Amino acid sequence: MRLPVYKSLVALLPALAAVAAQDTSSASAPSTSTGMVSSLASSASSAASSSSITTSSSSVTSSSASSSVNPLTEKPPAAVPSATTTPTAFIPTGPLPPEQELCTSPIYCPGPLLQAVQLAGIFKDSKTFVDKATSKPESVVVDNFNQLGGGNASNITYDELIQFVDDNFVAEGVELVPADLGSEFVTDPEFLRGVEDEVVRDWLKQVHSYWELLARTTNSSSPSGVQCDGCVSSFIPFNESRVFVVPGGRFRELYYWDTFFVIEGLITSQLQSVVKAILENFGDLIDRLGFIPNGNRVYYENRSQPPFFTLMIDKYIQAYNDTSVLQRFLPLLEREMSYWKTNRTIEFTSPFTNTTHNITHYKVDTSAPRPESYLEDYKTVQNASQSGLELNDTQRATLYSDIASGAESGSDYSAARWSKRPTINLTDTIPAQRFLNTAAQLPVDLNAILFACEQKLSAFYKISGNGTQANATRANYWAQQAQARKEAILDVFWDPSKKFFYDFNTTLGERAPFFTPAGFFPLWAQILPQEFVNESISLDQRRQNLQGVFSGLRYIIDRFNGTLPASLVTTGQQWDFANAWPPHTYIALEALRNLPDMLAAGPQLPAENGTFALIPTVNGTNQLGQTEDSLPVQGFENEPGSSINETLAGATDPNNASVELHPSLNTGNNTSGESWRDELVRELANRYVASALCSWRATGGKLNTTDPAFQPVPDATLTANGLNASTAIGNMFEKFNASDINAAGSGGEYTVQTGFGWTNGVAIWLGGQLGANLTRPECPPVIAQNVTADEE
Secondary structure (H helix, E strand, C coil): CCCCCCCCHHHHHHHHHCCCCCCCCCECCCCCCCCCCCHHHHHHHHHHCCCCCCCCHHHCECCCCCCCCCCCCCCCCECCCCCCCCCCCECCCCCCCCCECCECCCCCCCCHHHHHHHHHCCCCCHHHHHCEEECCCHHHHHHHHHCHHHHCHHHCEHHHHHHHHHHHEEEECCCEEECCCHHHCCCCCHHHHHCCCHHHHHHHHHHHHCHHHHEEEECCCCCCCCCCCCCCCCECCCCCCCCEECCECCECCCEHHHHHHHHHHHHHCCCHHHHHHHHHHHHHHHHHHCCCCCECEHHHCCCCCCCCHHHHHHHHHHHHCCHHHHHHHHHHHHHHHHHHHHHHEEEEECCCCCCEEEEECCCCCCCCCCHHHHHHHHHHHHCHHHHCECCCHHHHHHHHHHHHHHHHCCCCCCHHHHECCCCCCCCCCHHHHCCECHHHEECHHHHHHHHHHHHHHHHHHHHCHHHCHHHHHHHHHHHHHHHHHHHHHHHHCEECCCCEECCEECCCCEECCCCCHHHHHHHHCCCCCHHHHCCCCCHHHHHHHHHHHCHHHHHHHHHCCCCCCCCCCECCCCCCECEECHHHHHHHHHHHHCCCHHHHCCCCCCCCCCHHHHCCEECCEECCCCCHHHCCCCCCCCCCCCCCCHHHCCCEECCEEEEECCCCCCCCCCCCCCCHHHHHHHHHHHHHHHHHHHHHHHCCCCCCCCCHHHCCCCHHHHHHCCCCCCCCCCCCECCEECCCCCCECCCCCCCCCECCHHHHHHHHHHHHHHHHHCCCCCCCCCCCCCCCHHHC
């Protein structure tokens, strides 16, 4: 897909300079150009630039499915040898990281074997190798590795290593088998009846059918993927009778925070037993580890993800009125909350009130590369001098921890959120990751999630245990914890001048300068600052103040034709502009829907000079953290029929405030008497549908309609765009492009993935909640790009 058009990146530099860190002890100015890896990893880089290597069918298929392959319908192609690597050349070597207390496998955790395979770059995606089960007992595999190169890792050749992998490992994914959803799965679930637009309804019916393609169970004949006595796998098996849903693509296991959004869709799709089975699987992980890891792999056992499990239980109870699950889950929820309090919570004294609060952050205990991204992490840290950093052992360990902590956040990575000094590099994300500062950032979204969990735990104790004193005590305890966290959130993260919530940067000693959707999480959790609930302030003023909170969102919808972007900073990182992620749209929508009706009433404020003028500004700094001229621009080439005048985005007729001079596309149909809140909900919901449906259609999705605008994309166009026209059924992407609704998102450490669990879940949830408000989008023409899959 074609990249959107941007204004000169130079215009953004003043905003980036505002967050330049004071890390002068080890760093000079960062490089903003693509850095070449040092001699240590240069040969690995050339190998990694190719597809995976194979010498026999057992060696496997590449996990990184190209865009020419739909992972729902066909396996990715077999890997091929690198054309740029000499088979007899020695593999790269380098210093080994320390042994890791929380990751101890001699194969799947940092150590000589994993480092040799990953630095050689024989697979395009580092995750491919660590998802393979062994074909021989673990001790035999380790002994066979130790004999390579005559017992000297420096003498191992690519040929030897490739043969070793072929001889000792099997294909990734053998631990899983497709699940049969049985009679519970119906092709026409009830929610579709409430979706009035026939195009949207048919699309959602197809998306609903994807649950059958993403549902898995543990392989009963090979629960850990093992092929023999003593064989091992990185997979943590579940009870073989229990179904779970994988995200799709390279993500072959159950993921933590993804699943909250999956569950919203599963509930809407009437799949109660699947939801309960997933909850039981998560419970088993807490039983085993004391917390829920990133995913059910041994290499994830040192980190978690945003802790939504308590809220998943709440969704289940709300949907099915089944409080019996609390008998098992309440003790497990206590264990998980204890994990976050013990391992991720610090005392922090607010510079605004001098009050000391307990604040939770992401901080993974590791001093080594992530096994599933080993090569990328190793180059980031070991070659840090290319970005002006001379790191000692302690600083290298800290950077490895910050990298893993960014992954724990689920938003890996955002330079706008996690970096000391955001850098712009649209082709190579490694330089920016050398300036990660994750543990020093106090994340507003994480603390809002934990507040919501604490509130729900208090409620759970009130409805269980027949009113026993013990339960009443725990209910009171969790209510107090929630209140304390609410006070911390309002003190540390809320900016009353800009009327928005921001992360807090402890390195700089101030709130982060950039707008991100993380600021909607407290509002989603129904935390409202005093200026909205204080009845001494007039109702009209409180309503106007509340519109100010959402003025940035209002302007973003007016400026871009896609859904809500992860930030407004263009850095090349996948959780920055122009990428837009399903969880953020969900949270922003629920933040709006959770507002008290009394405060959300009334029309949208008029904006004769455009809606940017409505954004709160203090001392020259506004809610977005950027001037209007420095913001990315909506590309004209992909816009159907008209263009946006970015300087007047959202402007209204001075003679009639209800008439927009530059109406936004794909915002649904206005209804009589609609409040400003309902208008934003309708528009954002339809932008999500536009992003998901148009990109699905652009990749081969076919609809049962006579509407000429939604006839199938010609096979020749699909082929020219790197797709297999004979098998393309439309991709539901993990992320979207906020300024090109035909395109997927981009950037990050791996190619964009399809499937996709949370994308489907949010789409189906929207159909169930707002079906009557969803209308078919106006999709741009799909243009033949004449590119290969690797170029996309």
